[in-house]
Amino acid sequence: MEILRTLTQRNDKRIVLFVLDGLGGLPREKGGKTELETADTPNLDALARESECGLHDPLGIGITPGSAPGHLSLFGYNPFDYMIGRGVVAAMGIAFPMKDGDVAVRMNFASKDESGSITDRRAGRIPTDKCAELCELLKDVSIEGVEVFVKPVKDYRAVVVFRGPELSDHVSDTDPQATGVKPLEPKGGDEDAEKTVRVVSEFLRQANEILKDQSPANTVLLRGFAELPYIPSMEDVFKLSPVALAVYPDYKGVSRLVGMDVVEGLSGFDDQGRALKDSWNRHDFFFVHHKYTDSKGEDGDFDGKVAEIERADAFLPTILDLEPDVLIVTGDHSTPAVLKSHSGHPVPFLINAAGIRPDETERFGERDCFRGAWGGVIQGSQLIRLAMCYSDKLAKFGA
């Protein structure tokens, strides 16, 4: 990365990274087609015919990426060098101004019965308004020597940030990831974490007291204690001026961590298209994120994922009309509907630019991409290098 930094050069060419979250899939039945192969995607197919196609591995062969490392890879970073905890992703997602030494943690409002066992890890999926109201109540938590911030995220999800001297993120989750059992006690991973464990335990005691008469959200679960990692910005490393056009908070969060501008208040493709046009003259790297391909995959909804891919295909002309110098279409990982989860399968991509060698890919699909120019599976974090190369933003190395 140090060498890369010496080679990157600014110019007026524009790169668009269009991420269909969880794009890669698997056949529904033996001998069948994947979601992408099934989808009717005339725009992506036409683009594939003029592009270089292939598959990428976000984190290395066989490793299943979480959303944060999957995107970090697409942004050109080695995710193993920059560990991002869930709490930080959540805090960044709502633009909470974390400081060095802060410890952030993702909080779910949840339901428990009289014995203290968890009956619903999402408190009946309470709406965001209710979540905000409960977070307001939790402002009454008071712990000596520590500032506590409780902020709503979306639905039943919130984030807590602890600020004070000598805090540590080596604290274990209290979310048992199951119902019918009690929440776990927070435990410290080392001696340095003992103070934080006491702070967290006290927070939980007061929170449970404040919420005891609420229904259904009468308790909270914490997971992903995390401090802010140091990540050099895309501006610094790649000399790009990046902007994120994402709907969901977590993706805004990861974008902020690499120094992207984030456009707020977008709720779907229409907004994203307008925001893309609006920002076209102020940036040279555009991250456009479509969440629902992943959501449908996680739900095990094969046809729903196909439909979301088709919606993304219909949005493609909005990007093409702006004539980006480089366009990448890909996913941050695979989310096959048959697995109902992220998976470690390679992810199809296409990269289009003026000076390339279009391969013989006839349509955009996993098996078509196998045979493409980059069919041998490249590292996800190399994709941006390719984009930089194809937009003349990478200088020659050596004399």
Place this chain on the structure above:
Amino acid sequence: MEILRTLTQRNDKRIVLFVLDGLGGLPREKGGKTELETADTPNLDALARESECGLHDPLGIGITPGSAPGHLSLFGYNPFDYMIGRGVVAAMGIAFPMKDGDVAVRMNFASKDESGSITDRRAGRIPTDKCAELCELLKDVSIEGVEVFVKPVKDYRAVVVFRGPELSDHVSDTDPQATGVKPLEPKGGDEDAEKTVRVVSEFLRQANEILKDQSPANTVLLRGFAELPYIPSMEDVFKLSPVALAVYPDYKGVSRLVGMDVVEGLSGFDDQGRALKDSWNRHDFFFVHHKYTDSKGEDGDFDGKVAEIERADAFLPTILDLEPDVLIVTGDHSTPAVLKSHSGHPVPFLINAAGIRPDETERFGERDCFRGAWGGVIQGSQLIRLAMCYSDKLAKFGA
């Protein structure tokens, strides 16, 4: 590997790694087919049509692997991080219980003439019984402050283990790798090795005295001085319970080094098939090793190697009948008959599992695999990650 360890998870799915030693080959004549392409392999071809195929590089492009690093790579380790000397492979192969600080070395019984020049580096390939008898005689070697173990391996091959304080494996071979010349004097690679050099010289003096009236084995040659390396077990890193079903000692040796259980007393496919069934409910990783593809390659016997590949093909249904969740068929390196030696050419592989994207490979061969899903040549040590991923034994990385 530290990160990998945090992601691996135990479950009841079974992985079979079927290694045809030295599988990769080369055409016999210009425009011709390789050994694998020539072989009639209906079972492998049918499996390839339902699998993901490709080529792997055991050690990195162009590097010719020895047997130990080739297998270490297939077991998921970076062989450059874990150097295994020949002496250790030999000692492990006969299940000699080496301790930290022991120095093991491979010993050949050999023949010399009256001038001391080597006339046969293998003493007319004396049988194992004779080898054992001579090793028994060498028990009379006595060196102050050092225990010496001399153990027969197979035919003219034996292993010597020196045990005592401050021994070193930085000692050069005495095997001149040629006839008509005298054995080499052992030399120390550094000051720490001086004591070991004196011990080895004294061992050779006494061994030559004991063997002087024997025929044809009237001397010994040593090569591959080696101490036990530290290698984390597959149980530790991958949370697999592995078992090795191999006929030859060296492959059992490498298997023991990564903590595999080793089934003893197997002499070929019939035994290996029975042992596979017997161990099916006690393990979840099964290493099945076929040696003779390599042996025939080393002999320059193209047709013989083709026949051994066909024998392996005929054995395949025995594995398939057990319905493994993941099956990998590959080699540990290439041994093209035209080269009569190991080579650095990529090695064809196929991986079969339920949740994959079968490519359009019609038959199992080098050039067919070029066009497969993994045709771009992946690192050999990544194969096991793929197997872990396809059997849901690798957790998601990151939030």
